[in-house]
Every structure is written in structure tokens, then in C-alpha cells.
Amino acid sequence: MTVRAAESSDEALAALAATGDEAAFETLVLRYQHRVFRLACRLASETDAPDIMQDAFVQVYRHISAFRGGARFSTWLYRIVTNAGLMHRRARARRPAESLDELLPRFDADGRLEDTPDALRAASRVDELLDRQVLAKKAQAAIEGLPDLYREAFVLRDLEELSTADVAQVLGVEPATVRQRVHRARLMVREYLGALAGDRP
Amino acid sequence: MKDIVCMSGVELLMEYLEGALAPDVRAAIEAHVAGCQRCDAFIASYLETPRIVRDATRMEMPADLEASLLAALRRAMHRHDG
Numbered sequence: 001m002t003v004r005a006a007e008s009s010d011e012a013l014a015a016l017a018a019t020g021d022e023a024a025f026e027t028l029v030l031r032y033q034h035r036v037f038r039l040a041c042r043l044a045s046e047t048d049a050p051d052i053m054q055d056a057f058v059q060v061y062r063h064i065s066a067f068r069g070g071a072r073f074s075t076w077l078y079r080i081v082t083n084a085g086l087m088h089r090r091a092r093a094r095r096p097a098e099s100l101d102e103l104l105p106r107f108d109a110d111g112r113l114e115d116t117p118d119a120l121r122a123a124s125r126v127d128e129l130l131d132r133q134v135l136a137k138k139a140q141a142a143i144e145g146l147p148d149l150y151r152e153a154f155v156l157r158d159l160e161e162l163s164t165a166d167v168a169q170v171l172g173v174e175p176a177t178v179r180q181r182v183h184r185a186r187l188m189v190r191e192y193l194g195a196l197a198g199d200r201p
Numbered sequence: 202m203k204d205i206v207c208m209s210g211v212e213l214l215m216e217y218l219e220g221a222l223a224p225d226v227r228a229a230i231e232a233h234v235a236g237c238q239r240c241d242a243f244i245a246s247y248l249e250t251p252r253i254v255r256d257a258t259r260m261e262m263p264a265d266l267e268a269s270l271l272a273a274l275r276r277a278m279h280r281h282d283g
Contacts, residue, residue, distance in 0.1 A: 022278060029274065030267070037262040046260055054270060058277045105243065111208035113239040120242035124249035127256065139257035158251035159258065164219060176221070183215035190250045 010073035018065040025064070028073070029057055035160070036081050042143055042155045043085030048092070056084040071169070078162070078170045082152055089148075100145040103191035115199065122199035123190045129197050142192045146185050153178055154185035205233040207240055214247060 008016075008024075010031070016024035036056060040049035059080050067076050106114040113120060127135060143151055143159075156167045157178060164182075168175045205213075210230050216222050217230050234240045 022275075025278075026271065026274070029271065033267060033270065034262050037266070038258075038260055041260040042258055049260075050266055050270070053266075054273050057270070057274055061274065061278060105211060107208040111206035113207040113211070113243060115239070117238040117242035120239055121246055123246035124253070127253050132257075135253075135257045139254045142254065143258070159255045161255075176216075179215045179219055179221065186215070186247060186250050187211075189254060190246055193250060193253060194246065 011069050014064055014067050014073045015069065017061070018067070025061055028060070032074070032077060036077070039078070039081050039155065039160055040085055042140075042159050043082065043151070044088050045140070045144075048085075048088050052081065052084045052088050055087075056081040059084065072166075075166055075169045078156065078160075078166075079172075082156070082170060086148065086152070096141070096145040098141055098145045098192075100142060100188040100192055101147060103188045103195075105187060105191065119194070119199040122197040123194035126193045126197040135196075138192075138196055142189050145192070146188060150181050150185035150188070153181035154189070157182045158186065205229045207233075207237065207243070210234065210237075210240055211243065214244065 008027070010028060013024040013028050017028065033053070036053050037049050040052035040056075044052055056077070060077060063080075067073065108114050130138065143155065146154060152171060153167060156162050156170055157164060162170070164175050164178050167178045167182075171178065205226075210217075210233050213222060213226065213230060217227060222230070234244065
């Protein structure tokens with residue numbers, strides 16, 4: 001390569017990789033491997049993450065010539081990883097131990113939040129109350145228990161901290177849809193954390 | 202517009218936080234929250250939720266995974282070529 005790989009943009013490396021430049025492709029792999037691993041853990045599990053990573057990067061390599069420079073490489077990559085994660089979940093056909101589907105805040109007939117302020121605040125204290133390892137397991141179970149569409153939006157927006165606009169691009173939906181999915185997911189996870197913190201006796 | 206109660210405020214919370222609401226709706230939400238301890242507490246935990254889950258799921262990639270990933274990808278690339 002005439003350009004030093006470490007200084008090239010993702011899109012420049014992707015263009016080189018599309019011409020068969022394996023070193024450019026591997027530079028992209030090395031650049032993104034940690035982020036892809038973490039994303040795969042959150043979307044599926046730590047056990048499945050290595051397979052998801054491998055599948056995703058193989059797909060990137062095979063389809064790199066279909067990647068259009070107009071989009072950001074990272075957006076395209078995240079889309080591939082998200083889909084690979086979903087495929088793995090489906091292949092496992094694993095039912096989550098706990099479903100968060102029904103966990104939503106409760107309101108009285110006048111539309112007032114039912115819980116007391118202390119109970120409502122409990123979720124924010126859960127990391128002080130629970131042992132780190134227990135919380136790590138529970139947090140993973142909470143993600144796992146979300147409906148697929150909400151999980152993807154929540155993981156990308158709230159955990160990987162992509163912007164709403166970027167998540168919309170990754171998922172191929174409108175930003176308003178992303179906001180709605182992240183919101184539902186966050187309501188559910190907040191309730192779940194509140195229950196862990198013992199918000200109700 | 203109709204007055205905001207906890208329920209309608211919660212429903213609009215993400216739109217509010219992302220600045221996606223009309224000014225009069227924003228103002229109505231702020232007026233409600235200013236006088237509602239429950240919403241105040243709810244919003245605090247709603248804002249903390251991502252951080253708690255993010256910190257609890259910050260997995261590190263095992264050190265030996267890079268080598269096995271690259272080896273697998275090289276095999277796949279050469280299978281693809283041939």
C-alpha cells in the first residue's frame with residue numbers, strides 16, 4: 001500500500017479491500033474487532049460473540065464491493081453485525097429466562113405514576129446494591145429479555161452510544177422509530193432494575 | 202394542548218430529551234415535572250438506566266481471540282479466492 005494503513009479512513013481502506021487488498025481488510029478488522037466483540041456480546045452472549053464476529057467479518061469481506069462510499073463504513077458494519085447476532089439468536093432458538101415484555105411503569109386512573117418517588121428512584125441505585133458479577137449477569141439477562149426490535153435499538157443507542165441518526169441508518173428505520181424503540185426498551189429495563197433494587201417489597 | 206400528567210409525560214420523555222417536541226409541548230412537560238416528585242424520580246432513573254447496563258456489560262475481548270479470528274478470516278479469504 002502507498003498510504004499507511006493506520007492513517008487511512010475506514011472508507012479508503014474499504015475501497016482498497018474491495019480491490020482484493022487483504023492487508024487493508026485486516027486493518028479494518030483490527031480497528032473494529034473490540035467494538036464488534038462487545039456489540040456481539042450485548043446482542044447475543046459472550047459465548048456466541050466469537051462466532052458472530054467471525055461470521056460478520058467474513059460477510060464484510062465477501063460483500064465489500066457492495067459497500068457504497070456514500071455511507072459510513074461503521075454504519076454498514078454495525079448493520080452486518082446486528083443481523084449476524086439476530087441469526088445466531090434464531091439458530092439457538094433460545095427462550096430468554098425472563099421476558100421484560102410486560103414490565104412497564106404503572107399509572108393510576110388519573111395518569112399519575114403509582115409508585116412513590118423513592119421506589120421510582122430505586123433503579124438508579126442498583127449498582128450500589130448488587131455485587132458486580134451479579135449485576136453483570138442480571139444486566140445481560142435484561143438485554144436478553146427484551147423483544148428483538150427493542151434490544152437492537154437499545155444496544156446500539158444506549159449501550160454502544162451511537163447517535164439516533166446512526167442507529168436509524170443501521171436499522172433502516174426512521175429516527176422517530178428508533179426513539180420509540182429505545183424508549184420502550186428503557187422503560188422495561190428501568191422497571192427490571194428497580195425490581196432488582198427492591199423497589200417494591 | 203392538553204395538560205401533561207405523569208403518563209403522557211413519560212410517553213413523550215425520549216422525544217423530549219432528544220429535542221423532538223414542539224415548544225408548547227416541551228413547556229407543558231417542564232411545568233408538570235417542576236411540580237411532580239414522582240416524575241423527577243422517574244426521570245433520574247430513566248437517565249441512569251443506560252449507564253448502569255453499559256457499565257455492567259463492558260466485556261473485554263479475550264487476548265487470544267485476535268489470532269484465531271485472523272486465522273479464520275484468512276482461511277475464508279483463500280477459500281473465497283480459490
